[in-house]
Amino acid sequence: MRCAPSAGAALVLCAATAGLLSAQGRPAPPDPQRFASWDEMNVLAHGLLQLGHGLREHVEHTRGQLGALERRLGACGAACQVPGGSAAPPQAPARAVASGEAVPEVLRSLQTQLKAQNNRIEQLFQKVAQQQRHLEKQHLRIQNLQNQVGLLAPTHGDSGVAKPARKKRLPKMAQLAGPAHNASHPHRLPRDCQELFEEGERQSGLFEIQPEGSPPFLVNCKMTSDGGWTVIQRRQDGSVDFNRPWEAYKAGFGDPQGEFWLGLEKMHRITGDRDSQLAVQLQDWEGNAELLQFPVHLGGEDTAYSLRLTAPVASKLGATTVMPTGLSLPFSTWDQDHDLRGDKNCAKSLSGGWWFGTCSHSNLNGQYFRSVPRQRQQRKKGIFWKTWRGRYYPLQATTMLIQPTSAIAAS
Template sequence: MRGVPTAGAALMLCAATAGLLSAQGRPAPPEPPRFASWDEMNVLAHGLLQLGHGLREHVERTRGQLGALEQRLDACGAACQGSEASSEPSKTPESVVAPGGEAVPETLRSLQTQLKAQNSRIEQLFQKVAQQQRHLEKQHLRIQNLQSQVGLLNPTHLGNVVTKPAKRKRLPKMAHLGLEHNTTRLHRLPRDCQELFEEGERQSGLFQIQPQGSSPFLVNCKMTSDGGWTVIQRRQDGSVDFNRPWEAYKRGFGDPEGEFWLGLEKMHSITGDRGSRLAVQLEDWDGNAESLQFPVHLGGEDTAYSLQLTAPVASKLGATTITPSGLSLPFSTWDQDHDLRRDLNCAKSLSGGWWFGTCGHSNLNGQYFHSIPRQREQRKKGIFWKTWRGRYYPLQATTMLIQPTEAVAAS
């Protein structure tokens, strides 16, 4: 009968393999030490995984062979019991009596005992191999994770950062949002575009920021002589549908290099409890442009992200009922109506989500029209700013930017 590998033999094989790999990877004394390349680490991890899979397959195959052998021995035992039944059991010293009253030869009993012991050792080996395989798989995942993180610190990617400490890496595409939990930066991320400006950045583009108490996220920063502004909305070609529910406006949508809405929760995390300035840039179909700036305060979700405006600004926007402290406009969508009209859902009647007052003052998230519709009822669903071109003139392009005006407390 062919011998079966034991747990000790398998462990000796693993130790010998590890020793051989260690000996091959050890540098010669005269040479300076070096780190193994990622390819070598991947080959090593792959080889260890293959070894674990091979041992596991061998154990399972051996267990199957032992099971078949045990069945054959049981069949042989029954035949032997039949042949021994005609002899005198009392005169056979090397026999035992089976539970059924039939004699079982001592040789067969010894084989069965050895088989059970061998099966027990194989079971232990199988458990050890399975445990080792799980450990190797976890190590392999850790290697892949470390490889992806260290790859971000490659000198070819961070050359500009090394030579210019004030320069931060701009991320070109929306897909880079997957780096939100990037832990490989040498220092913390800026809280907003204004802080980025104060640290020396003067070029506009896409950057990662991390407001206090928030996870990192990607923003489009506009650097001007007034400081750093965060772009929170852009309309320019109708490529993105803005008629969306509350959760979409809360999270944000679109492409920060094209049409997009940053997201109410991100806007609130940038401003926090600080006062801010809101800049609104408008453009009509004749090439005329208008730029407005006014102080605002943006509340959290518990206030329906209310936009608080001072009394003079609220009057310019056409508000008729204003308290001494100004006007507070909650944000509304077609599925969450918070506007100031009790008899009408402005977001459902018009289009998109907005800080609606009485439906007729402004809506920069309305339906995009490539030409001015003839029907008045259709035009009022478009993008409009009443105090500039009127309610029934759908604008060609808009951009909204925000900038905190108060310093945040140091964390």
Template structure:
């Protein structure tokens, strides 16, 4: 009979598996603590995963061999049918032998051990997989924190700073704020970009500022011969959705290195009670540009961030003739001057709408000019320049407070 030697080989294979598992469970000798790099941790995690796969495959092969042995033992049935096919002649010459009674019990014991080992390997594999997922999440958090730390640099971002491989859309501008201070000021942050200019800064870029009564936040400063201007809005490629709620327009959204809206509350804090100047830069799809500049005053949230303009411009943009002001409106906060229509819902985005048809620099971005006029009026437009039904290609809005500019 040839069954017993095969069962013995399976037992040796099973014992090897048990030895490998016990080696995995043996504690390693203590080593001096050190900080492992991400690459080292990643290699270790992948190595454990490969080990788990190998152990599981090994157990599956062993279990298959045991199942085959059990089938053959069942086929023996106490007869000499256990002989190999090539030994038919030899078995007829030998007296019949019976299967040892202990063989099925030993086989069942081996199967029980294999099942237990398979369960342990499966648990190990699951733990390693969970640890790998945890490490990947930690790496994403580290990358996010590193990106935010880079944005908190106290000096303007130079060309040497690596740009992200893909665009990141920040839900709120508040995420860019932080406790970092500019090197140029020892005791406090500048109130605005104009104060930075007055302190000798001539390089445009991202800076931390802190207007009076406000926490610090990050702004994009543009330094010109007229002083320092704070960029409050930019449209250039449609990468950010400007059809946002009142809360989003209040706090700000987007990326100040690309498309963004600084936030009504921040704009109000920068301009202060004295107001200042608003500059608007427009560009059409033929490469033509237009620049406008006029004095403004922006109220607080209790006034729906109403924008007060000089009389001629106020009339041009649809403001009332009483106080020459335009309240800000969004789809969920209807403050426009039309009682029977919600301009933000009818058009798109949030804006100082007035009567819907004069301007909207926060409208829907179109990469090509739509054919249908109802669709075109949802776009970015400034009626007195290219008309209500011409969606502009790019816009930039900048402010400079009056008090800071007086020097």
């Protein structure tokens, strides 16, 4: 590959592009993992795109020249063809046209070269686009790592409660939540809302808790006559985008006083190895409400935060194939597919992250619709619970709460 100065690309970009093209025929050796800044990689990708555009312009110019040549040869007509295969006219050089087949042969050769050049340029564009996608994913991972570093920042003080550093994960939550009711308590923080209830708290609201082996974090507690429940999800107005990747669902997002998702890791820390009760509150657009409550067990990240249901509960929720030991549903997002469908990514086909089975039983983290869409294909992407209002009815509001039961070791 030649790189002319008129192409307008820097020498380093030309060399990088030549390396991409020359590596097409052999596998590239594994490169050691390295991290480059987002700005550097973005500049390189932008430069490669500019170089690709320059090459494309060069091809278009060459194609125009070839078209002019074809027109000139066409205008030549019979003068370029020698009847009976006789020799060319005396004024034409002997090597220019040896026979009536020479000119078409030259044209076919030029066309073949031009097509090969076009193919190489298209491959270059595909490689650049692929690298751009990799850069975007790398940028997302860097942001997630920065958030995790912010959570792990050392804190000082005798109380052991770290507030400002930990609120970097959910800036909107930190700005809108306000102080927790137990923020000034000098004693240790409760493990969960149930323990807070057992200590005598009867007021619902925002509290700071600290499960075993976890840093403190803020939760919304719902105090009822039968104990303290931790609100882990709420949908009510579509103000928060729930179509997010795995790391967002693991860490949590949103506003605990509005729409939010507490976070899979926080949920697992709260429940630990204990069985729990999951309460699901549903509301449709006609003002009807439904409350479901059933036992569950939530695994850790090594199980993709699987939600284990007993066989009777799984059957009642619409599952058709259930083992006697129950049904285990891993959590799935569009970038980490763990659902039970081998031919489809439920989170990508629908919307949001959820404990998908076969994409058709429920999805309380789907797309929020402020009215029922007319198209059935669109409605299936909404918030639905099949055994209540059906597969294609997008709900208006949902709330999910969890309450650990007595300490029972997970089987």
